[in-house]
Amino acid sequence: MSYLLRRTGFYLLTAWIAITINFLLPRLIPGDPVMSLINRAQGQLSTQAIQSLYVLFGLNKDESIFVQYGHYWAQLLHGDLGLSFAFFPTPVASVIADSLPWTLALVGITTLASFLLGTALGVYAGWRRGSWLDLVIPVTTFLSSVPYFWLGLIAIALFAGVNGIFPSSGGYEPGLVPGWDPDFLLSAVQHSLLPAVTILLSSMSGWILSMRNMMVTVAAEDYVTVAHAKGLSERRVMVSYAARNALLPSVSGFALSLGLVVGGTLLVEIVFSYPGLGFELFQAVGAKDYPLMQGIFLIITLSVLAANFVADLAYLVLDPRTRREG
Amino acid sequence: MSEIELEIKGLNVDYGLGEQSVHAVRDVDLTLRRGEVLGLAGESGSGKSTLAYGLTRLLPPPGVIRGGQVIYHPEQGEPFDVLGLSDRQLRAFRWAQTSIVFQGAMNSLNPVHKISTQLTDVLRAHEPGSTRAARLARARELLALVGIPADRLDSYPHQLSGGMRQRVMIGMALALRPKIVIMDEPTTALDVVVQRQILGQLVGLRERLGFSVLFITHDLSLLVEFSDRIAIMYGGRIVEQASAAGLHKDSLHPYSHGLLHSFPALRGPREELSGIPGSPPDLRSMPTGCAFHPRCPHSFDPCVRRVPELGAPQGRPEQDRSVACWLHPAS
Structure with missing residues (x-):
């Protein structure tokens, strides 16, 4: 039984690491998602629109990374994976x-x-x-x-x-x-x-x-x-x-x-x-x-x-x- | 006591077919009597295990039985040749008449099944009408027989010690009250103390249940103590057969003599251990004549040319003794 608990613990830990990496990944790659969306709009977006896009994708630069992480988890637990670009504005989920x-x-x-x-x-x-x-x-x-x-x-x-x-x-x-x-x-x-x-x-x-x-x-x-x-x-x-x-x-x-x-x-x-x-x-x-x-x-x-x-x-x-x- | 239980006549076992085949067992005649312990001794590669596998038709490929008969004499009914049984008859014969305790005490039990499963599936296969409760009760009885507490039924093999596992195997071998139990080096993997315990237990069980035992080992000192008669094998042939006491007192074949003197006696005066010089023959290129002659200290002219026949030696009035050696030509 203790073996089972240990295994469960191990998998929970691995899952947490995987989810965290999934959170960090887009923040680490150069050229964030919003940039690519802006490029697609070919300069027809206003500054406010860009800012709201950042907020929408959880990449708000005014928030610290920890606050973003908190939001990310909150969204995840609600089954919210964000909005798809390709099928905008359909939710990814x-x-x-x-x-x-x-x-x-x-x-x-x-x-x-x-x-x-x-x-x-x-x-x-x-x-x-x-x-x-x-x-x-x-x-x-x-x-x-x-x-x-x-x-x-x-x-x-x-x-x-x-x-x-x-x-x-x-x-x-x-x-x-x-x-x-x-x-x-x-x-x-x-x-x-x-x-x-x-x-x-x-x-x-x-x-x-x-x-x-x-x-x-x-x-x-x-x-x-x-x-x-x-x-x-x-x-x-x-x-x-x-x-x-x-x-x-x-x-x-x-x-x-x-x-x-x-x-x-x-x-x-x-x-x-x-x-x-x-x-x-x-x-x-x-x-x-x-x-x-x-x-x-x-x-x-x-x-x-x-x-x-x-x-x-x-x-x-x-x-x-x-x-x-x- | 002298009634015949199992008769092996001219058994030949080969590994492989055609030119490349190796004759592992050659023209073996052996008789097992009701209720006796017959010891079969020899070095590694002498064909003793092959003989046991051959007579139960368990030879792994490429082993082939090339000739001979294995005649089983049931208590009631006509004797029949085991080698001539159909697959269905053979399955019914196995374990019910002859059971086997194998060499590898550690690997004879399937690691993924409980002891109870492995004890009861043989009962279910041979007694399809029995109830589950009856089979479990029998399994408990069998464990009690070999001195293992009944709560071990729910254990897996890896939870038992080597000695316990081999005792479970002995209990399993007795599940269907067989007439013959073949023991193929049953205690080789165990330490000497456990060996003694198990063999002692076995002797007790045999006295109670009255089965006969074909005991295969390379440890002749064990046989001298535990068996009634001993057959010595060399190069696929039986070279000497005698009562245990007779063989111990006075072995005729130089090979048996060598085997007996490669173990220290526990009691009695100190003796020099001699051992046997050389190594067992290569079964693929056997020496001409007597297979033992290259290693034999007494070899002389006929040994190289002709194979000695197994027979009662001349000038020896005692019955029940045969040897295949030119020093003691058959009468």
């Missing part, structure tokens, strides 16, 4: 809220599917070493070594376009109103299928390989021989003795990849013009939209931390040796 579900659905589901599928294949490939399943490995490794955007472009060229079955961009048919009605959902699934399959193809081999190799290592352990000698069924030995132990290293890898889900797969979303967080970040960088970038970074950092925390918890549950007594 609502821009993120619009794109986050798309990323979570697409990348989240595919990451999970890739992990489950890859791990299952790896378990079988490792258990029946030398079977036809071993042939799957070079194929998936090849697919994952192809640069992602290339795979995406090939997929678009083959399956999308004028005569294609799948749409080549966007998250849903233009003209549909997002909502929980069948037309929209069908369209959303249709739009996400191609990016999902390409992500799956390029990310699965990692899971297969690591799981297969761990299975081969664990299968040589004495307790697996003991399990065989006990006359347990082949399935029970494979699942409960070999795979159960071989899974441990993959779990932390999976948690880390869950953390990266929120950042989206930048390339996927750009190649498929998918309205997710990664695409938003790409646009934000292009438009020098500091508040939006800041907001997205914050969300990414916090979700990586959360995923790590979940990984720690999962390890605690799965591996009794990490539980410290007393």
